[in-house]
Amino acid sequence: MDKTISKDIESxxxxxxxxxxxxxxxxxxSEDRAYGGVIRAGKGLLVESxxxxxxxxxxxxxxxxxxxxxxxxxxxxxxxxxxxxERVKSxxxxxxxxxxxxxxxxxxxxxxxxxxxxxxxxxxECKAYTENAMLKRILVDFTLFKQVYPNLSFVxxxxxxxLGGDYSLSNDTKHGSPSTHTLLSYFDIDLNIITLLExxxxxxxxxxxxxxxxxxxxxxxxxxxxxxxxxxx
Numbered sequence: 693m694d695k696t697i698s699k700d701i702e703s704x705x706x707x708x709x710x711x712x713x714x715x716x717x718x719x720x721x722s723e724d725r726a727y728g729g730v731i732r733a734g735k736g737l738l739v740e741s742x743x744x745x746x747x748x749x750x751x752x753x754x755x756x757x758x759x760x761x762x763x764x765x766x767x768x769x770x771x772x773x774x775x776x777x778e779r780v781k782s783x784x785x786x787x788x789x790x791x792x793x794x795x796x797x798x799x800x801x802x803x804x805x806x807x808x809x810x811x812x813x814x815x816x817e818c819k820a821y822t823e824n825a826m827l828k829r830i831l832v833d834f835t836l837f838k839q840v841y842p843n844l845s846f847v848x849x850x851x852x853x854x855l856g857g858d859y860s861l862s863n864d865t866k867h868g869s870p871s872t873h874t875l876l877s878y879f880d881i882d883l884n885i886i887t888l889l890e891x892x893x894x895x896x897x898x899x900x901x902x903x904x905x906x907x908x909x910x911x912x913x914x915x916x917x918x919x920x921x922x923x924x925x
Contacts, residue, residue, distance in 0.1 A: 700749050701913050704742055708908040711738050712900050735820035735851060735900075740803050742888070743818050743849045746913065747806055750920035762807040770836045772796040800836055804849075806924075814923055816847040821893045823854040824871045831879045838881065845923045847884045849916070852893035852906075859885055860892050862911060884923065886916045 712735075744763050751761045772789070780786040789796055806814035815837050817830050827848070834846045853860040857869025866885075876883060889899070889906045897904040 700745070701910050701917075704745055704913055705908050705910065708738065708742070711735075712905065713902075736818070739820055739849065739851050739888075740818040742913075743804055743816060743847075746916050747804070747814075747920050747924075750917050750924055753917070754921055754924060756924075760809050762810070763804060764807065765801055765803075765805045767799045767801050768812075768837065768840060769797040770800050770839060798836065800833060802833060802837070808924065812841055812844060814845045814847060815841075816849055819848070819850045821852040821854050822848060822850045824856070824869075824875060827855065827872060827875055831875060831881055831883070834881045834883070835879055845884070846881055847886060847919070847923070849886045850888070852889050852891075852899070853885075853887045854893040855885075856892070859887050860890055862890055862909075862915070884919055886919055888912045888916065 747763065748758070748761065751758065772793070777786060777789050780789065802815045803818040804814075804816040805812055806816065815834060817833075819826065822830070830848060837844055837846075855869050855872045857872060858866050859868060859872070888908055889912070890909075891906065894904075899906045
């Protein structure tokens with residue numbers, strides 16, 4: 693393995709350990725924010741930071757020009773569908789929409805937008821954990837994205853999994869869970885699910901508590917790295 697990449701992976705593990713092992717104390721000492729808010733915000737920023745770093749490492753490992761990669765997040769305007777306008781029963785409302793058509797869009801963005809040569813290539817959601825109720829919203833957002841970018845790739849990047857099945861295991865072939873597969877069957881989305889920590893998330897066993905701490909293994913980061921390399925090729 694390339695030494696530079698090895699150091700990059702090691703630095704991500706160190707950052708994970710530093711934040712997760714220290715966030716409980718920080719949250720208890722916070723006077724400006726509720727304990728749970730500090731925990732959620734800290735984990736959320738950590739997951740997004742790891743995801744962005746892995747994308748940059750993957751790009752570098754592919755030997756690509758870093759100036760051609762951008763992670764700038766912009767609001768995407770999802771336009772109103774014309775067939776919907778024709779279904780509007782009120783002539784007045786229909787005319788109003790047509791007269792102000794430029795104002796009729798839905799502003800949308802995900803946690804990470806990955807652009808290559810100025811073109812949006814990957815949309816990614818980053819979560820401390822994901823359950824199937826959250827997955828429904830993610831799939832709706834990705835479906836809206838696909839209306840504007842039909843060739844876009846989609847990633848769910850999570851620290852822990854609460855989807856059920858074997859999404860939290862390191863086995864090469866993941867059979868998933870019945871609930872997750874059923875949801876996916878209703879959406880035309882090829883979703884890449886990346887889980888960093890092994891073992892299903894337990895609500896009563898948070899990883900920021902010393903007795904329930906889970907280590908972030910280099911193997912998980914390297915597996916995620918391969919996913920990003922394949923999507924960026």
